[in-house]
Amino acid sequence: MTTLTLKSYQQSALDALAAYARAARIQGPAAAFAQHAGRAYNADAFGPDVPCVCLRIPTGGGKTVLAAHAVPLLAAEWRGTDAPVAVWLVPSDTIRTQTLKALQTSGHPYREALEAVYGLGLRVCSLDDVAQVPAPQWGRQAVVIVVATIQSFRIDDAGQRNVYSFTEAFEPHFKYALAQGKGTEGGRDLACLHALPDAVVTPEDVAQDPTGILAGFVGQPRWSLANWLALHRPIVIVDEAHNTKTDKSFKALQRLNPSCILELTATPIEARTNVLYHVSAQELAAENMIKLPIVLAEHPEGWPAAVFGAVQTQRKLEAEALKDEAEGHGYVRPIVLFQAQNVGDEMPPEALRSYLINELKLPEAQVVVATGTTRGLEDLDLAARDCPVRFIITVQALREGWDCPFAYVLCSLQKLSSATAVEQLLGRVLRMPYAQRRGREALNRAYAHVCAAEFSVAAHALADRLIHHMGFEALDVASMIAQPATLPLFGGDELEPNQPPVLMQKALIATNFEALQPTPELLALPGVQVKTIAGAPQVVVAGHIGQEAEALMLAQVRGPKKQEQLREQVAQHNALVAAQLAPAARGVPFAPLPTLAYREDAQAPLWPLEREAVLEAVELDLLTPQAVQLPGFHVAQESDVFEISLSAEARVTLRRTDVDQMAMDYGSSSISADDLVRWLDQSLFKQLHELTQSQRRAYLAAVVNDQLHRCGVPLVLLTQARFQLAQSITNHFGDLRDAAAKQQFRQLVLQAGSAGAWLVEPDWAHPHVFEPGRYPAPVLSRYAGRYQFGKHYFPVLADLKDGGEEFGCAQLLDRHPQVKHWVRNLDMAPCGFGLPTSRGRFYADFVAELVDGRVALLEYKGAHLQNDPYEIEKSQVGALWAQTSGGRAVFGWLTKQQDGKTLAQQLDAVLA
The missing domain is CATH 3.40.1350 (Trna Endonuclease; Chain: A, domain 1)
Known part of the structure; x- marks a missing residue:
């Protein structure tokens, strides 16, 4: 079983995906999305029958582990298979290498999430190794996860990519598929490839083929890697999906013939993305995934003050970390990420390193440069106790595919509004080490030192980065940024271990509206004034902007696009204002609420009153006719089509070729009732966790026996409907448990004063x-x-x-x-x-x-x-x-x- 426990928001996102997939099989992707997301479904280039939905996870939320758990979920709930083929697309070769290594490494949480479902038969490979997976294993004996970049498939001319080329290495694969398709149960129909672009050999291909291999293949599917993947209708996972919303990317995904597409990104393109679940910064903070707030110090004096401030912050944080470790909270070594200026400017990376060592007298071993040409981090384990590194200098070479578990301080010598990689570095600083809250409050925050004239300018630039590039919401951002003057760490005072931060955001909520002119009508409104910023007079607004003020502001702006931009700026400003006014933001405490507890008698100890305590007193008889009969579950077959009913409202209609056989060499002729019971036992382990294995096996065997003999459902048909059978068992068991728990809860809890209560x-x-x-x-x-x-x-x-x-x-x-x-x-x-x-x-x-x-x-x-x-x-x-x-x-x-x-x-x- 996987050793990494999912966070609540991660489980909620997966639950939302599972509920959508189940509904999509019954209602269709568009209707299911409208029901579960409350918005119209955008079919885009994939049509109404291919689910394409997005989980929007901000930076630091763990998108990759969600993707690993999503593969078996979609395989079961949407595809109805134990051995799916998945294509996992990532944005770069660096990410591809890291993701592939993680998925192939035994014990890694990503690998364990899949092995917990599929066991050691799991196969993970790159595009280059796809041909090495034997054809009989595809869709039957092994789960195949192919990790690649979208660029591997994105091309105008299919002949320019090896994945679309006719390749003799795939001859045994396609011949095997063709043999299986001749009436064999569960076979693959190659005819589906004829509907895909560039999937079939044309006379033009033969004419341009210098080898002569294509002669005689006109009108037949290419023996290509892309066609082999498309034949299996893969589950497609798209990481950083906002990068794939182009016509070339759509065409590439169409060629893969996906059965469904799951997108993961922090910043989706709203008009072209079906966001099914959106995680907030507060959800990440509640699960200790990120540090909050970001303590932002501005240094109008210039880069020397910013650099010195960052070094001082690191020293004070390291002192706090030593105390924290002594108090039993584990080892951390706070690290500063310096974003130097570009080569040719005053302070490029090497000059900054020289300044830190020669002027600030930092030990050379503590300072490394990591850029495209200087790779000071190679072969270094930054989390190791003997690693000396405390200061890392870069420009933007660390934008992706790199992690720094102890990063606490960002010091940017570039302008936040123009620094193209600041959000990537800030993402490292935001992550909480080990996803565990620290005992010393200073270690639960992130820190930023920037070169800026005043706090409001720096705060707004940082807020824009968090909102528009990292997937956070304006209301969350308002509580994510604090001034250093309010935090004892910067004043040199000792921090209490559990002292809450007091946020001072008045400067943050005075917004500069560069597009506006200071007209008399506008200046007459409360909170509107003119300030000189960067030598020019500009309109600055403090406090909530009402409808009247917004209308006057919009009247000055011409064009729908500029007006929409101003509306977004007003909405963001009002969100920041509302957040600052909330009692929680002002540090006002909320009165504690008592929980409920119970004693079995007056002398007994007090225990928390939970449903689990009531369930311990419940005894279910799962071998009665009422328990083993599944109300609403029905399987009917006509020719090669069968219909599965889970209730009066929920029906799924499938063709025999839409349903894969059970994995691990279960064939239609050799499968037994015991095989099905064993599969159900493995699949429903979590759902029936209150039962021992012997109890589960006895109950599941009785259910299967009832379907075979009382209901007369053939074993092969029941096996094909196994995912719906498992869902029906889960629902029915839940109903039985709820009924028994309701009766016991009434006797023990609600009937106070009665015997035994x-x-x-x-x-x-x-x-x-x-x-x-x-x-x-x-x-x-x-x-x-x-x-x-x-x-x-x-x-x-x-x-x-x-x-x-x-x-x-x-x-x-x-x-x-x-x-x-x-x-x-x-x-x-x-x-x-x-x-x-x-x-x-x-x-x-x-x-x-x-x-x-x-x-x-x-x-x-x-x-x-x-x-x-x-x-x-x-x-x-x-x-x-x-x-x-x-x-x-x-x-x-x-x-x-x-x-x-x-x-x-x-x-x-x-x-x-």
Whole structure:
């Protein structure tokens, strides 16, 4: 099993991809995308039948490990195969070499993610080695992952690339496929290649062939590497996918005949990309993937001050690191990344190295240069304890394919607005070592020293880099940048181990609008002034820009493109303003909320109340007819087409040739029921983890036996439908478990005072605390309306539409005089506050701290859900939480109308 535990946002992204793939098989890619992403699907060049979706992951979010987990997920949920062929496209040869090595190295997390599903039969190769994989293994015995660059396939003339050339090395492969296609079960139909561009030998090809090999092959598929890949309809993974949105790239991907395409990038081209899931900076920070905030020091004196400041920061950080290690948090050695000026300027790399050694007296071994011509980092393990390197000088040679686990400080001697590689270096500095929060607070931040005249100019340049080049959101960026004057490290004071940062962003929210003229009408608006910047008068705006001010600003700009750019600048400015005003950004604490706990009797110890504790008291009999019969699952075959039903609404229609046989040499004639049970046991290990292996095997054997004998489904047909069978078993087992847990939860938790019930009480010793900077709201579900909520604790709001009943409830809460501040609750642990239920946890819509110190939990329900049994259970749990709090907590179950009271009256009654 894989040893690398996925982060919550990574698992959420994969869950979203799995749900989309399942829906796409039933509804089609476009309808499924509209359902799961809430937007229209862009079919682009691949047509409506080929899913092409994107996971948008900011710099530092771990795109490659997601890709490794996505291959088996898409193979099962979309392709329905145990042995997929995947083509993994990367942007450069450097990345290709690194990715290929990682996927081929036993024990590497990328390799383990695949071996956990496919075992040691996994094959990973480059384009040059594809012909060495025996033809019978493709699609049957082994998973083939081909790592290449998009440039290998991107060409106008297919004859100019070896991948499209007629190659005798592929003769046995195509002859094998042709033999298999003659009526053999699971064979490949070469006719599909005739629809692909440049896939068939033409008379022109024969005329231009000096070898004469092509004579006699006119009208037949080329024996080419590209055609061999296309024949297997590969899963295509595209890393840094924003680089492939060109007509040449589309044509190259079409030639691969993909079954589906998964794109990964931090900065997608929105108009041409189907973003299915978007990870935010706060999600990365909540999982300790990146350091926040970025402490930005500007040095108007010039590069000597910036360099000296960076060296001093490194020395202080190293002192903090030594204390941190002594306190048991592991070894780090903070490193500075210097971005020198170009050759010919005042301070190129070698001159900077000389300055550091001769003027600042740094040891030579601590300073290395890494550029295109000077490769000082080769054969160095920067994470090794005996490595002396603390300062790395580059220009832009480290833009990709390189990592520096201990990078903490960026010192750029170039202008941030023009430095083409600063975001790549900043990406290294943002990454948290080992993805683990450090004990000393200074080591949880990143640092930047830049040559700039004032903080606002440098901060805006840095914000633009983070937003437009690294995939972060404006609201997140506002809490990512801090001034050094507010942080003790720069003042020389001792840092407390857990001292939270206090962000001072007033300079950041005064935005310079270069495109505007200081007209009297504009200057009459609040917050608008004229400042001299770089010797010229320019319009600067502080505070929120309303609709009237925006209209006056737009009136000065001509042309739709320039107006759209100004609108984006205004929206970014308002997001920064809103973030600075939020209580969390101002360091205001949120009152702790008690969790629920239980005792089995008055003398017993107090334990956290979780669903798992209830499940331990549940005993399921999985061999009853009710347990082994799968309601809704049905397989019907007519000729070479069969239909699989999972429920009354969900049906999948497949042709026999669309479904691969089971891997590992399972043929249609030799497969047995035990083989299918064994496959189900391996596939459903996680879903049925509460059962021992003997219990799982007995249950799965009973299910298979029921399908074979009571339902009369032939074994071969049931095997072909194995992925849908596994999904149906998962769903049914979940229903059985939920029903038993519901009954047990009612007896042990909700029926207080009855015989055998637990003693439930709040646990104030282990409360939930909302922490500033820990609100990982998914980007695609964030509130984006114009109404400004004044009391929301965090700068962003999760899962709130602009309008509707919940929006109205949020407005009433925000304006209520009893409310000090409130949170749109996240439905995820540990950042959201949840109460236990029989199915898991219940995350109420809103959490509030009242002016009198009490805390309130509020859930809004539409009329259609008021009588739902599970919703009633939630209300009972919430009431129990409040009743046991000794008056320190209140719970409200709110509806549009309730006992003759309006929503506002209900809220008054709850908060009174």
